[in-house]
Amino acid sequence: MVLRALLHLARCVRLFVAPALIVLSLVAVAVPVDAQTFRFNSFDVQGNTRTNDASVLQVAGLSPGTTASAGQVNDALQRLQNSGLFESVEVAPSGNTLVITVVEYPTINRIAIEGNRRLDDDELLVLLESTPRRVFSPITAERDAAAIAEAYRVTGRLTATATPQIIRRNENRVDLVFEVTEGAVVETQRIAFVGNRDYSDRRLRQVLESTQAGLFNRLIRSDTFIEDRIALDRQLLTDFYQDRGYIDFAIQSVTPELSPDRGAYFVTFSVREGQSYRIGNMSVTSQLPGANPAVFQEAINVRQGVRYSPRIIDNVITRMENLASDQGLRFVRIEPVLTRDNANLIINVEFVISRGERVFVERIDIEGNQTTLDRVIRRQFDVVEGDPMDARQIRAAAERIRATGFFADVQVAGRQGTTEEQVIIDVDVEEQPTGSLGFSASYSTDGGAGLAVDFSEENFLGRGQALAVGFNTSDGSQSLNFSFTEPAFLRRDLALGLSAYYAVNQANDSDAEAVTYGAGTSVAFPLSEDSRLLLFYNYDHDELTGLVAGEDSQILIDEPREADTSRVGFTYSFDNRDTGLNPNAGVAFALTGEYAGLGGDTEFVRARVRALAETRVAREEVTLRATFEGGAINGLDGGTRLANRFSLNSRQLRGFESGGTGPRDTVAVGGGTNESALGGNYFAVARFEAAFPIGLPEEYGISGGAFFDVGSVWGLDDTRGGAVDDDLYWRSVVGVSIFWDTALGPLRFNFSHPLEYQDFDRTREFDFTVEARF
Structure with a gap:
């Protein structure tokens, strides 16, 4: 029985497989080797209204009369799909004609943002790449959504999301809507330190820009966790210790940990304090003819036993450089050589005077200042075009620019000029608001309740001038004040002030x-x-x-x-x-x-x-x-x-x-x-x-x-x-x-x-x- 079944199965296989093998062999003989190549004499582009046929073919990379393999046709399809111009693309050979059917992306009719309460539309719209009356791009819309989420992240709302949605309109137009979920503010619940022996956590927290959540954390947002502050906190903490003589101080790690419910951060600074050193002997050695060490020794105004600080050394070097300039010496380099006495915790400092590189300032280029005039920034420099290059003066100028309070960020760097002996100073600034309108309510047992209104502008018309108007009233007294200050009168470090006032007092x-x-x-x-x-x-x-x-x-x-x-x-x-x-x-x-x-x-x-x-x-x-x-x-x-x-x-x-x-x-x-x-x-x-x-x-x-x-x-x-x-x-x-x-x-x-x-x-x-x- 089983044998009969096996013979029947074999007979069926012979009946079906043999003819199939014959057909396949005939096909193999009949089809030439170049069956997967095409020669298109014409192209038929369909579905395009904004993009002309030539532009479509240019993106596809195909031209009439040339031979194209199946792989090249597929590459053309991929290029069209990745161009960002079309929602969908179909490519179908039809004889000697290649039919390309496209569906174009719609144009953006309007852009709206919904669900945002903490940040206004005007603050978010300027971040977007998508604009009305231009072609909608899903990739660009996703980047815009990420930019909105990043704007919220900077304010401490790490769970904020933005989802792009489109609403179809007629004539192949869409409304682009970003649906925002703001989420809750993520606060710095705790800032802790590991490795600090000489200073308490309380004292070190006073140094940092970041603060931990307090009793009124729902009202005060200074404790919001902002990752970008960590770099500033590291620098502030380092400066704090170095100003107190801890020359070996190091921040080994900063670990921000997000709580399981993503509602708070715990930030831990792991530090190594080292020992605090004091200044010992300070001497001067000269390798420059005409620079008398005894004269420069008199410029040292620091007594022994003072806590060592890089700021002290910088101040002494500045005094010596000014002395060298008064004596007509140019291109002077003053380098401090530090010798540690670990047994007595003393730093001996030797100032070595030598000839510096012969480099001049070719020009000062300023960028990023949309409102502030160039001269407001230039007057912070003690050097002008053609003066000898002094890296210390450039760093000091950068600090003075930051100290004006006109800019959120200041970057000052040098690059080689037209010759090896010339340097171009690049100043890149990012402006920030400098005006304020304040309303103050006050109460004291002496004057009772009071109200004050103050308007001030620290950078009036971008000229660096200060303007202030104030009104104050309390029980038994009223006052009105006006003041105006020009900090660089006659283009010198001379502040001109004008004021007017009116007061009534009981x-x-x-x-x-x-x-x-x-x-x-x-x-x-x-x-x-x-x-x-x-x-x-x-x-x-x-x-x-x-x-x-x-x-x-x-x-x-x-x-x-x-x-x-x-x-x-x-x-x-x-x-x-x-x-x-x-x-x-x-x-x-x-x-x-x-x-x-x-x-x-x-x-x-x-x-x-x-x-x-x-x-x-x-x-x-x-x-x-x-x-x-x-x-x-x-x-x-x-x-x-x-x-x-x-x-x-x-x-x-x-x-x-x-x-x-x-x-x-x-x-x-x-x-x-x-x-x-x-x-x-x-x-x-x-x-x-x-x-x-x-x-x-x-x-x-x-x-x-x-x-x-x-x-x-x-x-x-x-x-x-x-x-x-x-x-x-x-x-x-x-x-x-x-x-x-x-x-x-x-x-x-x-x-x-x-x-x-x-x-x-x-x-x-x-x-x-x-x-x-x-």
Whole structure:
């Protein structure tokens, strides 16, 4: 049975397979070898309306009369499909004619963005490559969607997506719509450090641009995670340690980790601090004829034992280069050679003076400035075309350009010029907004509630000029101010200022009002790296209205109710808190002197001084600050007026109300009483304060402080025969402060306890201030 079945199967195979083999062999004999090649004498392009036939054939790469293989025809099909011009393409040989059928991409009728609330349409549309009335391209639309998502990523919304959709219209047009899902902001929940021994995590977090989420993280977006900040944080952290002598400091890794729910980042800096070195011996060696090492040694203004810092070395080199320039030496190279004394943790520095390369600045090319004029950028350079090339001066110019605040990014680089001895300096900038419109609401127990409106433009019309207009009103006072500054008057480092002002203030302990308005001009110029001199002239008009005889002091009633004051003066200022050799300490000093009497109704000389010193201690966790202020006025025409005398406000002497100290007329004419504050010809105040953490998590933004103030106002020209006591009586106060950085602004709570005061003084045991900008 089985055998019979197998024989039957064999017979069937013979019947079907043998004829098939015969047919295949006949086909193989009949078909020539070149059956897969074509010779097209003509082409028939169908479906194209915008693209002409010649353009289609040019993209296909085929021409009439040439022989094309099946592979070449397929390549032509692929080129047409990848051209971005057609949705679909079909290629069909028909005899000696190749029929190409295409469906063109539609044109874009309009572009819309939906679902975006955090970023406006105008902010996103400028990022798109797709534009209306041009051919729609799916590849371009995908790139546009990625650009929108990237814009959200920069703001911390890492889960944001954008999906391109098309809506078909007639005449082969489409509306291109990007559907945006913004997602939630991804915050930096925690910033931690590994390997830090000398500085706490709290102190190091203060150095970084990035911040971790705080108590008001839903309102404050400064803690949003932005990956691009990591590079800046690395540089800031490195600069912090190197300025403190840690020459071996290194950041071994920065690890941002996304939480499982993708809602927060945890950033960890792994660092190696090393040891802190101090500066030892600093010497000069010269390999350049005409450069006397002893002369350059005098340019070293750094004492031994100071914490080593690259900034200190740079400052010394700059002084030596300036000295070389004054002596007529050109192309001087000054290189520091560092020798480490690991046993004593000292760095000995030898400055080697040698001949530098003979290279000149051919030109300075500036790009990227759409609004800012070229001259605003060029004036930051100490070199011009044709000067010897100095890499240090170029780097310093780049820093000055960044310091203007006009640009989001500044790149300065050199490239070879037309000859090997010439260099072209390329400056590439990216502008950023420089104007601001601010609305401020404030409250204090002294002045009550207040509102302020401020407009400022730091780069007016792209000329680098500053323009500011402000209006401020609070309980009992109103003011309006205008100022304009040209920082490069006469194309020099000379700042020209113009100002105008109007103010109305309630007189202390009286219903009278003091009205003052005027205008002024000033010029300011640097005297050194840290000092500046300002010369000014002001013309004021002031008047005191609302005084009532028998209720207000007769001293005030007898004074001229209004007067014009023409005064000229100067202010010398010195501040090395940011540029000094010690990054943890610095001082600021200002001295103002003025003379009134060049016209006007009053004549006096007045001087005022203010000095401040601050430092960080306890591994920079605690800030100590001491401030001294003092002043004196001498009336040259018989006496001084209330408008020109001194009084202390509640910020100058805490624990007392504004105008609450100093001479006071407590007896009115006719036996009555009044409480008119008279001010004084002299004042002095010293403030000592400390700010420190109080153990709360730093994301709460709450820290503490303690203070001790002592001061007084005294001296009058008219005391009504001794009826008014104008002697010097020191007032003193101690207190504690609570500082709280909130979404509304910085809050400060002062709890004061006056130690020394007079019976007629106006004391205050609690003071609260807040300022919010929106």
